[in-house]
Amino acid sequence: xxxxxxxxxxxxxGLIRSLIVKQKRYDYAFAGLGMFIIAxxxxxxxxLFIDLVIDGYPRFxxxxxxxxxxxxAARAGILSAWVGSSLVLFVTFFAAVPLGVAAGLYLExxxxxxxFADLIEINVSNLAGVPSIIYGLLALGLFVYGFGxxxxxxxxxxxxxxxxLPIVIVSxxxxxxxxxxxxxxxxxxxxATKWQVCLHHxxxxxxxxxxxxxxxxxxxxxxxxxxIITIGALTFIAFLPPSPIGIEPxxxxxxxxxxxxxxxxxxxxxxxxRPQLAFHVNAAxxxxxxxxxxxxxxxxxxxxxxxxxxxxxx
Amino acid sequence: xxxxxxxxxxxxxEIIKAESKNLNFFxxxxxxxxNDVSLPVYENKITALIGPSGCGKSTFLRAFNRMHDLYPxxxxxxxxxxxxxxxxxxxxxxxxxxxxxxxxxxxxxPNPFPKSIFENVAYGLRxxxxxxxxxxxxxxxxxxxxxSLWQEVKDRLNDLAFNLSGGQQQRxxxxxxxxxxxxxMLFDEPTSALDPIATMNIEELMSSLKQKLSILxxxxxxxxxxxxxxxxxxxxxxxxxxxxxxxxxFTNPSKxxxxxxxxxxxx
Numbered sequence: 001x002x003x004x005x006x007x008x009x010x011x012x013x014g015l016i017r018s019l020i021v022k023q024k025r026y027d028y029a030f031a032g033l034g035m036f037i038i039a040x041x042x043x044x045x046x047x048l049f050i051d052l053v054i055d056g057y058p059r060f061x062x063x064x065x066x067x068x069x070x071x072x073a074a075r076a077g078i079l080s081a082w083v084g085s086s087l088v089l090f091v092t093f094f095a096a097v098p099l100g101v102a103a104g105l106y107l108e109x110x111x112x113x114x115x116f117a118d119l120i121e122i123n124v125s126n127l128a129g130v131p132s133i134i135y136g137l138l139a140l141g142l143f144v145y146g147f148g149x150x151x152x153x154x155x156x157x158x159x160x161x162x163x164x165l166p167i168v169i170v171s172x173x174x175x176x177x178x179x180x181x182x183x184x185x186x187x188x189x190x191x192a193t194k195w196q197v198c199l200h201h202x203x204x205x206x207x208x209x210x211x212x213x214x215x216x217x218x219x220x221x222x223x224x225x226x227x228i229i230t231i232g233a234l235t236f237i238a239f240l241p242p243s244p245i246g247i248e249p250x251x252x253x254x255x256x257x258x259x260x261x262x263x264x265x266x267x268x269x270x271x272x273x274r275p276q277l278a279f280h281v282n283a284a285x286x287x288x289x290x291x292x293x294x295x296x297x298x299x300x301x302x303x304x305x306x307x308x309x310x311x312x313x314x
Numbered sequence: 315x316x317x318x319x320x321x322x323x324x325x326x327x328e329i330i331k332a333e334s335k336n337l338n339f340f341x342x343x344x345x346x347x348x349n350d351v352s353l354p355v356y357e358n359k360i361t362a363l364i365g366p367s368g369c370g371k372s373t374f375l376r377a378f379n380r381m382h383d384l385y386p387x388x389x390x391x392x393x394x395x396x397x398x399x400x401x402x403x404x405x406x407x408x409x410x411x412x413x414x415x416x417x418x419x420x421x422x423x424p425n426p427f428p429k430s431i432f433e434n435v436a437y438g439l440r441x442x443x444x445x446x447x448x449x450x451x452x453x454x455x456x457x458x459x460x461x462s463l464w465q466e467v468k469d470r471l472n473d474l475a476f477n478l479s480g481g482q483q484q485r486x487x488x489x490x491x492x493x494x495x496x497x498x499m500l501f502d503e504p505t506s507a508l509d510p511i512a513t514m515n516i517e518e519l520m521s522s523l524k525q526k527l528s529i530l531x532x533x534x535x536x537x538x539x540x541x542x543x544x545x546x547x548x549x550x551x552x553x554x555x556x557x558x559x560x561x562x563x564f565t566n567p568s569k570x571x572x573x574x575x576x577x578x579x580x581x
Contacts, residue, residue, distance in 0.1 A: 183428075185384070185421065185425070186426075186427065186487070187427070188381070188414065189414055189418060189419040189421075189491070190414065190415075190418060190437055190490065190494060191414040191441055191442070192411075192437075192441045193441070196441050205428060313428065
């Protein structure tokens with residue numbers, strides 16, 4: 001009797017095991033497929049990047065970063081381009097971040113949830129996907145001609161801010177939504193006003209996600225070329241904008257906002273369109289610099305998010 | 315009106331701290347969660363609300379600090395009168411923030427802020443504009459002592475609240491609610507996420523707190539209601555079935571439904 005039972009049991013066990021093996025094949029198949037696709041894409045990207053670095057290698061000198069563009073490829077550098085990119089991003093940051101974070105906070109915590117909020121939500125998400133050239137045209141009509149700001153750093157910064165705004169708004173909203181409802185209730189329950197809840201809790205617990213969105217938006221802005229060309233950035237520029245910090249009071253000046261400029265991707269575009277091969281080396285080096293910057297910014301975003309998540313548990 | 319109030323005092327010989335009168339409550343989707351509930355909360359007593367899941371006891375509790383106002387579309391009818399000033403706290407003219415400053419709440423799941431132990435307790439004082447370091451220190455210490463947590467955390471007030479155990483976190487939340495010296499404290503199943511020892515600590519704590527304030531507690535656990543409360547209300551399907559002395563409810567309820575629920579024949 002007991003033997004019979006054992007036989008039955010081992011027979012069943014065999015069936016279960018073969019079933020598991022059979023079903024697990026899908027796990028392995030999917031995991032394998034995923035690995036293959038990720039690996040092939042990463043390797044392809046890596047090869048392209050290494051190719052770029054090898055092409056541009058002769059230009060990776062300090063002079064390359066401290067020289068203005070020149071008619072002689074070997075003496076040409078990206079000084080005006082990286083200074084221009086930095087200043088434009090500076091303007092972008094200060095225009096897009098306060099506006100974007102405030103908009104996200106308002107939509108999430110203050111606005112009534114009705115059809116109008118839905119409409120705004122759809123439009124914001126949609127804006128994030130609009131081709132950047134459209135923003136360029138908008139900026140040309142609005143900032144350059146409408147407001148008469150000219151083809152300046154200020155215009156470029158505001159244009160890229162428009163581009164970055166939806167990314168900041170969406171990531172702010174996502175980060176705020178991740179805060180559990182019971183934390184809000186705890187704050188309201190001791191008598192906090194909505195503004196106090198936002199200031200003391202919502203912003204403080206979501207700034208990791210918000211910061212990530214900001215950095216990713218900036219990383220996108222740094223590589224943007226089309227809208228900057230549209231508003232008429234210069235392609236060959238052998239001067240720096242006036243320094244923002246002076247040695248005489250009031251120490252700060254804002255003339256640089258009205259200066260002409262160029263940015264890294266335009267400099268690269270300029271060089272790659274020349275027939276001389278020597279300039280292509282410069283273009284490759286600039287490309288490698290842009291990729292490194294983007295990589296650094298995205299890496300920083302991931303690191304910040306990771307650090308902050310470690311600190312906050314619900 | 316006055317006669318009725320005197321009757322109630324005569325019935326239980328207690329001072330009324332707050333009283334719901336013909337309270338109806340509707341959620342945004344139109345469901346009626348409370349149906350004509352009239353229930354007193356006595357001063358310096360623990361009133362327990364019992365009943366099966368979905369009977370409206372948490373909804374009733376959350377009406378006392380206008381938590382429902384946080385979500386659009388919710389609607390109250392009737393009154394909750396807070397004594398001694400005779401304020402109807404459901405009145406549109408009464409700011410929910412004022413109500414929450416007078417009536418504090420402890421939730422089912424411990425919900426400390428991701429801040430330090432000190433800042434958690436001090437938060438209620440901070441929103442009231444208190445920034446004096448010494449005052450904050452004193453009040454935080456008093457609140458932590460009141461919540462029987464001081465001995466365990468006095469050397470690590472700057473640690474994150476998440477480093478505390480579940481039971482300690484819940485006592486921290488009680489300290490946070492206590493720091494602002496509320497008139498009534500609401501407890502929404504405060505021990506349902508805790509182990510038996512932590513539960514015992516919280517129950518002892520509640521019994522000691524009633525010296526200072528009035529307590530309204532929702533509990534799923536009938537033994538808990540019997541152990542700690544002075545008065546018990548049994549709710550079913552959004553209605554108040556019976557409210558009486560806890561002893562009376564558990565030994566000799568006047569309604570058949572209450573008896574069925576308490577003896578486990580139902581619920």
